[in-house]
Amino acid sequence: MPSDLKEKEMEEAGTLELYELHYSDLMSLSSDRLSSSSSSEELERLESISRTITETLGPSGPGLLSITGVPNISNLRHYLLPLARKLALLNNDDRKRVLKEHSLGSDVPLKNLNRSVSSFAMQLKYAQGLELTQSKEIHEDDGNHKSKQDHLDIDSFGEFQDSEYKNLRNTFKELGFCMMELGLRLARICDRAIGDQELEQSLLESCAAKGRLIHYHSTLDNLILKEVGTRKGSTKGLASYKRDQEQFTSNRQKPAEGPKLDISGSEAKSYGSLSNLWQQWHYDYGIFTVLTSPLFISSCHSPTTKVKDHLCMSCEQECPSPSGHTYLQIFDPNKNNVLTVKSAPESFIVQVGESADILSKGRLRSTLHSVCRPANIENLSRETFVVFLQPAWSKTFSISDYPMDQLRGRCSGVCNEETHFTEQELNKLTQDIHKIVPPLPSRLKDGMTFAEFSRETTKQYYGGSGLQSKR
Structure with a gap:
């Protein structure tokens, strides 16, 4: 493993700092004119980067990396990601009206008030990406999009300015x-290292990718969701809200002060847990999953804090x-x-699916992953965009x-970030x-189509007899 990759894998127990591939190097490595326009020193440098990429995404690496330095994405990210919570x-x-207007759907039951995740999805066609014009009307955050009121009545929480969402579809x-282009170019680099064009061609043949906010x-x-439900006259919702509110108040030691959030030692103990997760352990079954780095939003007040008999919800900040x-x-x-x-x-x-x-043929390794919750921080949400x-x-x-040996025994033991488990605890987890x-x-049989594989995978994870159907 190259020394620079070793430096990126922090040796503090259980923490991985991703290998960073700069956008300019991604462009150079995926260019068809690389050999004719580069010096021998540059070619040698890029060849070293290419080897590091395949090692990072291969069986000896973690199966994921980061891409940095992508131009002109900061405004897009900072406009789109907060809309997930809104x-x-x-x-x-x-x-329902906003989603219909912007051609978005959801693969999550949004009427479930106890859901831990809300997801808003759209099919993204490669042909449309090529036709996208350069003159985009990008929403700029001028600080005036929030309500003039500091504290909103829960009944009026849904009364929003449509202008806040006017660029939702275009920015999405x-x-x-x-992000699709990043994945295509990375696939081309991996194909060259592997010696065929299977990955890039398979992506282009699919014609579309799925975006999910x-x-x-x-x-x-x-x-908040349960409080909205109580105002619609739901007795069951009211009882559930009061019960959860009492539990929230009893568990809360002090309110978070804006972005200055602290974590206790108990948070480190939760990383290896199966119970304190926003998203349960799984493999993605596509080719690549491309994600934005997450954005975190802190709400400044406890839900029990009221101002002038109104529930305070508008005090939030990244x-x-x-x-x-x-x-x-x-x-x-x-x-x-x-x-x-x-x-x-x-x-x-970018994660390997x-x-x-x-x-x-096993030269890239899929990544088993989950998303854990921060312990004892009840007012922190996490926003991300995935393709x-x-x-x-x-x-x-x-x-x-x-190589069939790679199909078996992917897990043999685990430890968490700061607290090492005993051998018995390792085996249990x-x-x-x-x-x-x-x-x-x-889930995989020889000769299966991707449709059959994805259907069988979904069934076993979430179907009526699926392993996670009751979780």
């Missing part, structure tokens, strides 16, 4: 197409991660660790020459992960 907390009628597409709910967010990492965690079978991922604030994270693992790059539904998988993550051989 959409999640809208009343159902207003949200523009950022999504940018995701809001990970704070405890406060769920109390804040840094209280722990310094993304709360994305991966299982690294090489280290037998649960690693919490760190990345630069304006970077993109199972389809890339299969198509590359899933996948092959065409008709793509046929062959596993006749796949490993067994728990195995119980909820269906092994690849149980």
